[in-house]
Amino acid sequence: MKKLYFIMILLIALIASACGSTEPEAVAPATDIPETAVPATDVPETVVPATDIPETAVPATDEPEPALHEMNITATAEGWDAPASVPAGWTKVTLINESEGLRQAAFLRLDDDKSMDDVFAAIEAGMEGPPAWMTPYGGVSGVLPGENTTVSLNLAAGQYIVIDPVPGADGVPGMAKGYFMPLVVEESNVTTAAPAADLSVELVDYAFKVDFDTFTAGKHTIKVTNSGAQEAHELVIVKLDDGATIQDFLSAFAPDAPGGAPPGVFIAGTGAFDEVTDNYLEVEFEAGATYGIVCFTPSTENGGQPHFTLGMVGQFTVQE
Numbered sequence: 001m002k003k004l005y006f007i008m009i010l011l012i013a014l015i016a017s018a019c020g021s022t023e024p025e026a027v028a029p030a031t032d033i034p035e036t037a038v039p040a041t042d043v044p045e046t047v048v049p050a051t052d053i054p055e056t057a058v059p060a061t062d063e064p065e066p067a068l069h070e071m072n073i074t075a076t077a078e079g080w081d082a083p084a085s086v087p088a089g090w091t092k093v094t095l096i097n098e099s100e101g102l103r104q105a106a107f108l109r110l111d112d113d114k115s116m117d118d119v120f121a122a123i124e125a126g127m128e129g130p131p132a133w134m135t136p137y138g139g140v141s142g143v144l145p146g147e148n149t150t151v152s153l154n155l156a157a158g159q160y161i162v163i164d165p166v167p168g169a170d171g172v173p174g175m176a177k178g179y180f181m182p183l184v185v186e187e188s189n190v191t192t193a194a195p196a197a198d199l200s201v202e203l204v205d206y207a208f209k210v211d212f213d214t215f216t217a218g219k220h221t222i223k224v225t226n227s228g229a230q231e232a233h234e235l236v237i238v239k240l241d242d243g244a245t246i247q248d249f250l251s252a253f254a255p256d257a258p259g260g261a262p263p264g265v266f267i268a269g270t271g272a273f274d275e276v277t278d279n280y281l282e283v284e285f286e287a288g289a290t291y292g293i294v295c296f297t298p299s300t301e302n303g304g305q306p307h308f309t310l311g312m313v314g315q316f317t318v319q320e
């Protein structure tokens with residue numbers, strides 16, 4: 001972890017010098033439909049008969065409010081292409097991976113009395129993990145090159161950082177390669193709602209509460225809820241090779257592993273999050289295939305051990 005945050009210091013120094021400022025450009029949210037648009041009822045019937053009104057004349061106020069905001073983050077070889085600010089509320093975040101490595105985009109909200117200056121100061125002071133004034137909101141993880149994954153989360157207004165802590169094959173975390181950004185979540189009057197979900201997983205210290213019989217073939221949206229009293233958790237899904245177990249997959253990452261490709265691939269996941277929001281993960285399962293679920297979050301209560309070593313790991317086979 002020390003090495004990781006040392007790299008973060010270098011990275012942030014780089015960002016600060018390149019940008020000159022951490023203030024994001026103001027971006028007007030697409031959802032600000034002007035109230036001045038003329039409603040349909042203002043069209044006098046005596047002038048234009050209703051049947052003659054062309055379909056294209058539908059005023060903006062007749063459009064249904066979006067159920068969720070949308071935010072795309074594209075990872076390229078150079079870093080992220082993403083908006084500097086988004087409106088508050090339920091947001092469908094899609095991470096599009098056009099880079100060469102496995103990618104993650106994890107959202108952390110700063111407390112209201114903190115700023116990006118405090119982030120820089122904490123890093124320079126050698127923090128070894130997110131301080132108590134950074135609240136993890138989750139995000140998207142486990143996205144392989146050429147793939148994309150969508151996770152919906154409820155963003156409260158405030159200052160965030162979005163980071164990719166996943167180390168590449170060279171051991172260097174993504175955020176040291178440009179996968180790091182400040183994000184402002186603006187106050188918004190738009191009413192948003194969580195997406196519909198047909199599966200659910202509950203995260204507790206330190207287990208997954210899940211009914212695998214409901215995990216059928218096809219596309220699903222999984223409502224992932226953190227009910228853990230103490231720690232942030234995540235849900236990462238791995239598709240296993242025929243005959244392999246999730247323990248075989250995890251063993252391939254151990255320091256004493258013989259090397260070679262692990263017997264499976266990441267297919268989707270959330271970032272780590274506290275009880276502040278649920279994360280809704282979009283995923284597709286194949287009939288007959290076996291999958292593993294894992295929480296990689298380091299345990300603050302157990303010396304940084306990843307949660308899968310404490311019981312947050314599982315495996316299921318989808319019925320033919």
Ligand SMILES: [Cu+2]
Nearest residue numbers: 233234295307
């Ligand atoms: Cu966990």
